[in-house]
Amino acid sequence: MALTLSDVKRIAHLARIEVTDAEAGQALGQLNDIFKLIERLQSVDTSGIEPMSHPLGGSQRMRKDATGSTENREANMRNAPAQQDGLYLVPKVIE
């Protein structure tokens, strides 16, 4: 299966990455090379095998539902590209 240029642009949009036509064209060749590598997996018989999502298996550990310490709000906010009154600023989304 080979990707097309419109596939690349659709994926890039889903991934929220802007690509120019030239970049999409370059990515197309590279991604198809990588998918050729990945296609080798399709011929492996995996019937009856459980997918492995974590090397040591088991279930996710749960913590107690208790309040912990909170990180310093000012230290968290100081990396924001735009902020005001302790709020993150983004372009208007509701008319």
Add this chain to the structure above:
Amino acid sequence: MFKKSVAELGRALIAREVSAVELAQLFLERIESHKDLNAFLDVRPEVTLAQARAADARIAKGDATPLTGVPVAHKDIFVTRDFHSTASSRILKGYMSPFDATVVERLADAGMVALGKLNCDEFAMGSSNENSYYGNVLNPWDKSAVPGGSSGGSAAAVAARITPAATATDTGGSIREPAAFSGVTGIKPTYGRASRWGMIAFASSLDQAGIMTRSAEDAALIFNAMLGFDPKDSTSVERPQEDYTRSLDLDIKGLRIGVPKEFFGEGLQADVEKAVRAALAEYVKLGARLVDISLPNAALGIPVYYVIAPAECSSNLSRFDGVRYGHRAAHYTDLIDMMKKSRSEGFGPEPKRRILIGTYVLSHGYYDAYYIQAQKVRRIIADEFQRAFRECDLIAGPVTTSVAFGFGEKAADPVAMYLSDLYTIPGSLAGIPGMSIPCGFGAKNRPVGLQLMANYFDEARLLGAAHRYQQATDWHLRVPPAAKE
């Protein structure tokens, strides 16, 4: 003094032969005089010297650990309160974390003095350190060669004796491969041993912190402080604290070393094979028994990895949207456009490529065919290791197919670059501990690494076997030409 091991420096500090401040100054000067290697991204002498003064005070009070006052540098994947944390990406340029990663915190608690942050491939994605937004790191053995990646800054800095130890991370070989290319000792523990809290996430089911040092003994000493259960990491393993130095005097007699035939097949360069075979012969001389084993599906590790790692990366890197932190584009029309432009400008080509692959393999209609299928083959590979460990105690083989390659040799062809991790990816997928130790030199006098792998939680034996080899050989003591006196 700068050639001394972590263990020796710790003893010299406690014996007051040197102070932590003197050591910090010495290594800060070395960072300055080796700037051409581009190993460091952020250095703040005032932070380092303050930590050194605190270490000296602790030593004076008689409250020192074997690591108090010993310098360490951190791969710029670990977030730090006192240094920039960028993941070598433009998108995090200038980022100051409100907290320290658990690994950083634990080493600081033991009294280690942080020298700064080390260059690496952007978001730890790469095998040559050519993917850093902040430029290439040079290999101290040969400045026309890559140091390996993604932990290239860690490897180069330890090799050039700019720091006695450096933290590193491994997702598919990012500790072992640069350790091999740069001629240092590098180890990743069992998945879940080192806390991932504060390690900027790439592929969460694979990411694991480890250490690079001159010797296995040094790595064992640092593991004692660095590893352990962390309630802040949901995949951290809850086990009692261990002494990783306990098997350094391991008796090699009768040790069964498995040699996977798949690691000596097509693609392995003759110079690497020669050095690795000589290392295996050294183990036989020490009393070990070589056992032929097979990992029939190990080569499928690469396609499995290039589904799972990009899938998890596309999810993890979705947090970079130009809202709460990181780069925001200067001009945009609306919220979606702001995110697209910020991400497009902030990420380099390799993270973008992996985000695109990951987004695709996780998308509707392809999830089962790619992601689930890759997870199933991952289990096949992990099970093969378990079968192999019934016949042997450790597994040994090459780390890489060749010695370090030159800049630009593989940069234009992602698939050729991905194949560099042929021998390291299987162990990462299984989540077992693995290491690389220097075992000779190949073409152009570039270093060769011997890979040693152990079963889950068997790090002490792994380190013991490596230590015994290092007592019998001196490859790990060789100093590269770029290390100034």
